[in-house]
Amino acid sequence: MNTSAKTNGAETNGAGDATPTRRDFIHIATGAATIVGVGFVAWPMIDQMNPSADTMSLATIEMDISNIEEGAQIIAKWRGKPVFVRHRTPAEITEANAVNLDELKDKQTDNERLVPGPDGQLKPQYLVTVGVCTHLGCVPLFDPNDDRGGEYKGWFCPCHGSHYDNSGRIRKGPAPTNLEIPPYWYVSDTVVEIGKEALT
Amino acid sequence: MSGSSNYDPKTGIEKWLDARLPIIRLGVDTLIFPSPRNLNYWWTFGAILAVMLVSQLITGIILAMHYVPHPEHAFDSIQHINRNVNFGWLLQPMHAIGASLMFLAVYIHMFRGMYYGSYKNPREMIWIVGMVIYLLMMAAGFMGYVLPWGQMSIWGAIVITNLFSAIPPEAAGQSVTQWLWGGFSVDGPTLNRFFSLHYLLPFLIVAMVALHIWALHIPSNNNPTGISIKTKADTLDFHPYYTIKDAFAIAVFFMIFAWFLFFMPDSLGHPDNLIPANPLSTPAHIVPEWYYLPFYAMLxxxxxxxxxxxxxxxxxxxxxxxxxxDTSKVRSMRYRxxxxxxxxxxxxxxxxxxxxxxxxxxxxxxxxxxxxxxxxxxxxxxxxxxxxxxxxxxxxxxxxxxxxxxxxPKPRPLSIEASVLGDTKGGA
Amino acid sequence: MLKRIASLALLASLSAGLAFAAGGGKEARKQNWKFEGVFGTYDKASAQRGFQVFQEVCAACHSAKYIAFYNLGDKGAPFYDPAYPNSNDNPVVKAIAKQFTVTAGPDSSGDMFERPGTSADKIPAPFANEMAAMAANSGAFPPDLSLITRARYNGSNYLYSLLTGYKDAPEGVQLSAGMSYNPYFTGGNQMAMGAPFIDGLVEYTDGTTASVEQMSRDVTEFLTWAADPKMEQRKGTGLMVMIYLFLLSLLLYGSYRAVWRDVKH
Known part of the structure; x- marks a missing residue:
């Protein structure tokens, strides 16, 4: 700003002057207005990288769980990832509840991994988990009647040998935590919506 | 850039940086250089164009994040941007309308240069580099218009690329159009290469703009009188005098831009380009974007x-x-x-x-x-x-x-300073 | 000042040069629409009725493939409900989606299967592909309607005029087989689509009398929204931007005058 051609130097503040004059007020106001404008322009350019409306429309999925046979599981695709919905037998539920929490790496009771149905009661026969191993992201195998499903009759991750029990809890192997439970709620007795919690 | 510098590093960090990478000096000397004190509003279009170029680059890079250069998906992806992408309804028209407004500004900028003789000695290189920029803009604009893959996109591409079929194959050794198209007609390969080139050209434009501004700093701006700068009294520093004047002009120009963008977004486009490209059906009336119309008429x-x-x-x-x-020694047509x-x-x-x-x-x-x-x-x-x-x-x-x-020619003032003070007004 | 007027005149002449030839066809009759103008918004009730007309009449032959069901509940859309900012939760939208059958799959045995629509689905097309559509419509392809009012010059007035413009061919005009006479049609006066509406063709849920004019108006309102779903958002933002730019210009002009105050130029 220190320019030789300036003819009004006497009235304009030098850089070191601390008190703005009335003349400077207009410059400060203009500068502030410009900065506010640039901020408003920047937001659309940042927000456009967020998931678009069609992606968000698939952020939640509804699924009918009534036709899963007892002892079987179905895999749904939710937000690009597999979700396991497993219909557990009474024996499996008993087994899951009988586990001593002290044995667990990630201490959770079976009930803590369930959500209540429309009547407010837990539905222990259905277990919903994200089908991604918490170690390095592989999809664990399911086979309750064979070793392929792991030593604890839950899931077994073939990548690095993590064994999960039928509640999706890590029992053996490198995975640090239990299989993740996605946000979901019971729309009705037979339909769950995965992707959001129940509205309370 | 030439001769003395206006930058005087004060703090230790500034001195350290200036000895190694004098980038602040470059910035300061680009903004603070003596400019004629009598530039009028027609001279603000250079700054307007610089801002529009930046706007086009930013919105263009954003659109490339969502656009799919494939004949099956290009049209759909533009609709996806407008309907689903957050603020896509703003950013996509901003790019399309911005191109139109940029051409409007460049035409005013060129006419201004012609009227005031800004192309004459010693500014020939500024003019020629400017013409290269204009050519690159035309190429970028044309290829950009093909990308939405509507009816006007494909038929515009067919008509313009067929211009090159005027070159006899014997002269080129092969069919030039086949080489341009990457096939036997305007199709997927053409679209894909146009997308690639459309992304490349703006960066060449930026480089050329740098040369344009560099060349401008050698003799400084021309001015409405066309008389060369003689003394310091003829000039003002570009900053703050012209930065603030340009900023005001940019704001006014953006009001025009915003009016088109928000209240008549379809007025600069053609409805046929919202019909997906169909290589088997020609629109009743193929017209290019308005900024090519004079050349289309000559063709x-x-x-x-x-x-x-x-x-x-x-x-x-x-x-x-x-x-x-132009053989006249007088630059400004004000005196002709x-x-x-x-x-x-x-x-x-x-x-x-x-x-x-x-x-x-x-x-x-x-x-x-x-x-x-x-x-x-x-x-x-x-x-x-x-x-x-x-x-x-x-x-x-x-x-x-x-x-x-x-x-x-009519008598001219002795100097820019004299013309500002009105010494020779009515000298004829 | 003269120069400023000259520059405005240049701009005006440039934009005037943009007037397009409207192609063939009689000039569309100008209607009054609520969505016109700087403050224009869509007539929601009319657009809702228009969707009903689209669903019950147009959708038999025409697709609207860019519109997803959740779009119907977006801000500025016919079925927007402020109680459901996420349109995927809007019960009206969900109910509409369920009325449509969507082909999905493949299932575990590799077959495609049909299921009721969800809010995330696009409005399903009546025909599997363009060829099937042409085969079912004696060789004429019923165009997709999601952009129709912007893909025609003066689109909303054109569409309304077209839908209400069917009449008997005048003396001396020889109609080809299966064609209908419509003076507004841009592709010549003969149209493969016959008059789609007769009075009382649909029974409006809100009790409005379904005349040909009413149905044409409502479906035009709906399709205008479909082609430009963000119009209300755009105009609202535009108004704020114009006010901001105007104030900024004033401030910048003040700054400019302050900087140049003592400079002769």
Whole structure:
């Protein structure tokens, strides 16, 4: 700003002057207005990288769980990832509840991994988990009647040998935590919506 | 850039950086350089264009994040951007309309340069680099218009690439169009390469703009009087005097931009381009974007295909040699009454050619009667565009060279300072 | 000042040069629409009725493939409900989606299967592909309607005029087989689509009398929204931007005058 051609130097503040004059007020106001404008322009350019409306429309999925046979599981695709919905037998539920929490790496009771149905009661026969191993992201195998499903009759991750029990809890192997439970709620007795919690 | 610098590093960090990478010095010396004190608002379009270029780059890079350069998906992806992407409804039209507004600004910028003789010694290189920028803009604009893959996109691409089929295959050794298309027609490979080039060209434009500004800093700006800077009293520092003036002009220009963008977004486009591309069905009336219309009119004014293409490219090419066609030593047409008159006719000619380009050649400018079949006959647009094309070239080849020799210019002020103080007003 | 007027005149002449030839067809009759103008918004009730007309009449032959069901409940859309900012939760939208059958799959045995629509689905097309559509419509392809009012010059007025413009061919005009006479049609006066509406063709849920004019108006309102779903958002933002730019210009002009105050130029 220190320019030789300036003819009004006497009235304009030098850089070191601390008190703005009335003349400077207009410059400060203009500068502030410009900065506010640039901020408003920047937001659309940042927000456009967020998931678009069609992606968000698939952020939640509804699924009918009534036709899963007892002892079987179905895999749904939710937000690009597999979700396991497993219909557990009474024996499996008993087994899951009988586990001593002290044995667990990630201490959770079976009930803590369930959500209540429309009547407010837990539905222990259905277990919903994200089908991604918490170690390095592989999809664990399911086979309750064979070793392929792991030593604890839950899931077994073939990548690095993590064994999960039928509640999706890590029992053996490198995975640090239990299989993740996605946000979901019971729309009705037979339909769950995965992707959001129940509205309370 | 030339001679003394206005930068005086004060703090230790500034001195350290200046000794290693004098980037602050470059910035300061780019902004603080002596400019004529009498620049009017026509001189603000350079800054407006710089801002528009940045806007186009940012919105363009954003669109490339969502756009799919494939014949099956290109049209759909534009709809996806407009309907689903957050603020896509704002960013996509901003890019399309921004291109139009940028051309509007560049035409004003060019006409200003012509009127005030900004292309003359010693500014020939500024003008030539500017013409390269204009050519690159035309190429980028054309390829960008193909990307939405609507009916006008594909048919515009077909018509323009077919211009190159005027080159005989014997001369090129092969079919030039096949090479351009990457196939036997305008199709997927063409779209994909246009996307790649459309992304590349703006960066070449940025490089050319840097050269344009560099070249400008050697003799500094021309000015409305066309008289060279003689003393310090003729000048003001570019910053803050012209930065603030340009900023005001940019804000006003953006009001026009915003009006188009928010309240008439479809007015600058063609409805046919919202019909997906169909290589089997030609639209009733293929028209390019408005900023190409004058050249399109010249192309169609010539009955022979090869000659039409040559005429069109010559219309752009002749601008490159303009500095040597104008023989007058007086820069500003303010002091050249005859040149001023011919120049305004030239501007009207360019607008008229644009009008011709938007019409069918057989349409009538005005009717003179009715023929036996009961149809109106009269003066057709093809003849109108022929007359205008003739004037366009005559202006450069005949009028400007001769005027410089025969015209008696009005007396000019002694200096920019004198013109500002009004010393020689009414000197004629 | 003169120069400023000159520059405005230049701009005006440039934009005037953009007037397009409207192609063939009689000029569309100008209607009054609520969505016109700087403050224009869509007539929601009319657009809702228009969707009903689209669903019950147009959708038999025409697709609207860019519109997803959740779009119907977006801000500025016909079924927007402020109680459901996420349109996927809007019960009206969900109910509409369920009325449509969507082909999905493949299932575990590799077959495609049909299921009721969800809010995330696009409005399903009546025909599997363009060829099937042409085969079912004696060779004429019923165009997709999601952009129709912007893909035609003066689109909303054109569409309304077209839908209400069917009449008997005048003396001396020879209609080709299966064609209907419509003076507004841009592709010549003969149209493959016959008059789609007769009075009382649909029974409006809100009790409005379904005349041909009413149905044409409502479906035009709906399709205008479909082609430009963000119009209300755009105009609202535009108004704020114009006010901001105007104030900024004033401030910048003040700054400019302050900087140049003592400079002769």
């Amino acid at each position: 169609r004014a010539v009955p022979d295909k090869l000659m039409g293409v040559i005429t069109m490219f010559a219309a752009i090419g002749i601008l490159f040699v303009l500095p040597w066609l 009454p005859l040149a001023k008159l011919f120049f305004f006719v030239f501007v009207l000619t360019c607008l008229g050619l644009g009008w011709c380009g938007a019409k069918l050649p057989s349409d009538l400018v005005f009717a003179t009667g009715v023929n036996e079949a009961g149809n109106a006959v009269g003066f057709t647009f093809v003849w109108f565009s022929r007359i205008l094309t003739l004037y366009y070239f005559a202006f450069f080849i005949v009028i400007l060279p001769i005027l410089g020799l025969v015209e008696k």
